[in-house]
Amino acid sequence: MMWRVGTVVALQDETATARTITLKVPDWPGHIAGQHVDVRLTASDGYSAVRSYSIASAPNAEKRVELTVERLPNGEVSPYLTQELAVGDRLELRGPIGGWFVWRTQQTEPIQLIAGGSGIVPLMAMIRSRASTGSTAPFRLLYSVREPGAVFYRDDLLALSDCYNKVSLTYAYTRIPPKDWPRPPGRIDGALIADVTWPSNLAPTCYVCGPTPFVESAVGFLSASGNSADKIRTERFGPTGDRK
Amino acid sequence: MNSHTYDYDYIDGNAAAGELSNIFAMDVTVAEGQCAHCGATKRFAEAHLYMQAPGVVARCAVCEHVLLRFVKARQRAFLDLRGMTCLILDTSQLQEC
Numbered sequence: 570m571m572w573r574v575g576t577v578v579a580l581q582d583e584t585a586t587a588r589t590i591t592l593k594v595p596d597w598p599g600h601i602a603g604q605h606v607d608v609r610l611t612a613s614d615g616y617s618a619v620r621s622y623s624i625a626s627a628p629n630a631e632k633r634v635e636l637t638v639e640r641l642p643n644g645e646v647s648p649y650l651t652q653e654l655a656v657g658d659r660l661e662l663r664g665p666i667g668g669w670f671v672w673r674t675q676q677t678e679p680i681q682l683i684a685g686g687s688g689i690v691p692l693m694a695m696i697r698s699r700a701s702t703g704s705t706a707p708f709r710l711l712y713s714v715r716e717p718g719a720v721f722y723r724d725d726l727l728a729l730s731d732c733y734n735k736v737s738l739t740y741a742y743t744r745i746p747p748k749d750w751p752r753p754p755g756r757i758d759g760a761l762i763a764d765v766t767w768p769s770n771l772a773p774t775c776y777v778c779g780p781t782p783f784v785e786s787a788v789g790f791l792s793a794s795g796n797s798a799d800k801i802r803t804e805r806f807g808p809t810g811d812r813k
Numbered sequence: 814m815n816s817h818t819y820d821y822d823y824i825d826g827n828a829a830a831g832e833l834s835n836i837f838a839m840d841v842t843v844a845e846g847q848c849a850h851c852g853a854t855k856r857f858a859e860a861h862l863y864m865q866a867p868g869v870v871a872r873c874a875v876c877e878h879v880l881l882r883f884v885k886a887r888q889r890a891f892l893d894l895r896g897m898t899c900l901i902l903d904t905s906q907l908q909e910c
Contacts, residue, residue, distance in 0.1 A: 570835065605831075621831065666831045666840075667827045667830040667840070669826075669827055669843050669859075670825070670858065781823065802858075803859070804827055805823070806824055806828075
């Protein structure tokens with residue numbers, strides 16, 4: 570697969586440590602919600618580093634690709650992408666990649682999305698794709714996040730979860746919940762999964778994305794609730810959420 | 814159960830799609846691969862992928878046996894597929910290429 574060049578046309582901070590980069594990629598062939606790209610940075614001495622980032626945007630005709638990048642302490646690539654990259658800069662990317670962790674607009678069955686932290690990114694592409702195509706597939710999102718300030722796409726999620734044909738949205742806060750939040754802070758557990766996800770007898774397709782330990786536990790709870798393994802698709806990004 | 818299962822240093826086979834696209838004409842991550850060790854047949858995207866090594870190592874999600882090793886060095890790529898008895902590809906994809 571060839572490397573393409575995209576030009577940065579917009580930058581938007583999602584949180585104190587995460588930024589959405591909008592690229593215009595003239596020869597972009599189109600993508601499916603859930604796919605990712607590899608981004609390659611090359612230093613003047615020829616050293617290069619490649620990282621994978623999920624696409625946050627819905628497929629669109631404008632050849633625009635949005636990536637949301639979380640800055641990792643001691644990261645080699647993410648500090649550059651989140652702090653130094655400017656509008657007008659160019660980035661090399663390879664993609665779209667991956668035909669497994671995808672939601673296609675032809676799917677009409679109930680969809681259960683479960684995000685841990687920045688694992689929301691490919692799931693947001695699915696939610697946006699559903700909205701932009703007018704799909705009525707029933708969607709539920711369970712979004713586990715450290716605190717309210719760490720939520721990505723807050724306004725979009727609010728709008729898409731508070732309209733006709735809405736996506737049902739549940740936040741689970743692991744450290745600091747908003748005031749008067751009913752559930753004490755903590756990781757997702759079997760009771761929460763049983764309470765807020767689709768009943769398994771509806772045979773939802775489940776997409777789980779997050780750090781590897783988060784995905785392991787979420788998949789365990791989904792299985793315990795009766796969801797069959799072949800209906801659960803996962804995308805893990807490592808022990809701490811560090812991609813590669 | 815193998816002790817590897819509870820080490821959280823792996824990601825999904827999905828993540829190798831870009832690297833393997835240099836070798837295969839089709840997206841191998843959606844292909845089904847049969848483990849030569851335990852016989853489980855699963856999507857390559859579901860394999861456990863270890864990328865800390867100089868290359869990429871994919872292990873069976875069921876038994877953790879090595880399915881694939883891929884290393885690039887000095888203008889050469891080394892691909893070891895002996896951990897899979899069979900890789901089943903969906904040829905309808907070819908129309909999309």
